[in-house]
Amino acid sequence: MSVHKKTKYGAVSRAKTIEQPRSLEHFVNEEDGAMTIFATFMFLMMLMVAGIGVDLMQNEMQRTKMQHTIDRAVLAAADLDQTLEPTEVVNDYFDKAGITGYLSEVAVDQGLNYRTVTATADAKTKTQFMSIFDVNELSTPASSGAEERFSNVEISVVLDISGSMGWNSRMTNMRNAAKEFVDIVLKDETEDLISISLVPYTAQANAGQDIFDELNINKEHGYSYCVDFEISDFNTTAISQSKQYDQMQHFERGYARYWGNSSISNPTCPKQSYEEIVAISQNKTSLKSTIGNYSARSNTAINLGMKWGVALLDPTFQPITQKLKNKGKVEATFANRPVSYADNDTLKTILMMTDGVNVDTVRIADRYYDSASERVHWNRNALDRYLYYNVRSWQRYRWYYTKYTANQANSMLSSICSAAKDKGIVIWSVGFEVTDAAANVMRSCASSPSHFFRVEGVEISEAFKSIASQINQLRLIQ
Numbered sequence: 331m332s333v334h335k336k337t338k339y340g341a342v343s344r345a346k347t348i349e350q351p352r353s354l355e356h357f358v359n360e361e362d363g364a365m366t367i368f369a370t371f372m373f374l375m376m377l378m379v380a381g382i383g384v385d386l387m388q389n390e391m392q393r394t395k396m397q398h399t400i401d402r403a404v405l406a407a408a409d410l411d412q413t414l415e416p417t418e419v420v421n422d423y424f425d426k427a428g429i430t431g432y433l434s435e436v437a438v439d440q441g442l443n444y445r446t447v448t449a450t451a452d453a454k455t456k457t458q459f460m461s462i463f464d465v466n467e468l469s470t471p472a473s474s475g476a477e478e479r480f481s482n483v484e485i486s487v488v489l490d491i492s493g494s495m496g497w498n499s500r501m502t503n504m505r506n507a508a509k510e511f512v513d514i515v516l517k518d519e520t521e522d523l524i525s526i527s528l529v530p531y532t533a534q535a536n537a538g539q540d541i542f543d544e545l546n547i548n549k550e551h552g553y554s555y556c557v558d559f560e561i562s563d564f565n566t567t568a569i570s571q572s573k574q575y576d577q578m579q580h581f582e583r584g585y586a587r588y589w590g591n592s593s594i595s596n597p598t599c600p601k602q603s604y605e606e607i608v609a610i611s612q613n614k615t616s617l618k619s620t621i622g623n624y625s626a627r628s629n630t631a632i633n634l635g636m637k638w639g640v641a642l643l644d645p646t647f648q649p650i651t652q653k654l655k656n657k658g659k660v661e662a663t664f665a666n667r668p669v670s671y672a673d674n675d676t677l678k679t680i681l682m683m684t685d686g687v688n689v690d691t692v693r694i695a696d697r698y699y700d701s702a703s704e705r706v707h708w709n710r711n712a713l714d715r716y717l718y719y720n721v722r723s724w725q726r727y728r729w730y731y732t733k734y735t736a737n738q739a740n741s742m743l744s745s746i747c748s749a750a751k752d753k754g755i756v757i758w759s760v761g762f763e764v765t766d767a768a769a770n771v772m773r774s775c776a777s778s779p780s781h782f783f784r785v786e787g788v789e790i791s792e793a794f795k796s797i798a799s800q801i802n803q804l805r806l807i808q
Contacts (some may be wrong), residue, residue: 393470399427400449400474407447408476416447448475482676483524486639490684492532496626500685507794509618514798516614522663527642528608531635532628534578534599538606544650546574551705553580556599564742567749568646581708585715596627610664630686633743640750643668643678671753683760687768688739690732747775758797762790
């Protein structure tokens, strides 16, 4: 109620307003503060959800730590080179991670050529916010298993021994790397499981008389034992035993010295016994001795080395293996190699190495190599030297021809690499102090970019060790 009074001028003024108590109905209809209540409710809900998120995050961090620990532990324990007891190894990993009490079980299964380790663990993490809902802890289970198994492995090691390998200690570094590879791959526990074939190559690859005699070859001389493949032969992994191949001419392209009736010193087809292909062996001493004799010579034909490396993994070579076994050249345990591509228990793999690039391939014209006397002549005389001293310059081109160019050789290499990969053969390639162009060729041949290694100097040993270790690789099985 308001009280009014007149002033002396007759005006009316409002005196102090007297507030009366509000009615109950007015109070009920009042909406001021409703949003505050709703906002408070939403804030509490958000806080609760955030708290649950914190609990779950802490649980996941604990689970991740434990899973990483158990993965590393079983991998280390399953390593066949591990000298400690597998269970001790797993316990040690958990102890160092500060989670020893969480390990539940470790199971080990092992034999002569394998070891399997599985482990399980479980931890409980206390909750801070979810306890409101009577959830006081969360479980963080983890399990893992690893296996290292030496299954049957067939390996072809294709090594460049061309002239450029004589530079910058390349040959020495390569020989050391290759011998270390043999030591890593061939162990006591891999006996009768892993075989290695050696394919040294230059401008050709010498099959050796034992293999050469088992093929259908148009034999023209007895100085060396190289097969002269055609371009179409690189579309398949096999070397046919019915198709007739030409024998590689025995001659030297350059200006090598000769002494009377002595043979040329550096023929296109390697002629020394240690330069011959070694098929399917596990004799570490013999393999390393052969590698130790390699010396730099002649030009480069990567495609020819690769052709032989693949052929020694192709099942069609098995009849030749049987013949080599009968001659005492291959152990009886490997008489059935190369096995079928369908054999899931056998890994077929190639390590191919080069320090250069393919070059043009030259042959003497047939009319100058079609008689026994001419073959004797070219066994004693280097082609370019003879032409320089005995044939007019404008007539020299008639004496030889290019069988295929460097680009064609690269294409043939690509074809044989593709054919091998289509059969499931794993290809590792090593570019040793190579140009960018050569690196691209080798990378393309490899099974994947990660199967290609580009190295300098003594790094080649690390590349060969890495490949050897991955052949004997560990793999998670769970």
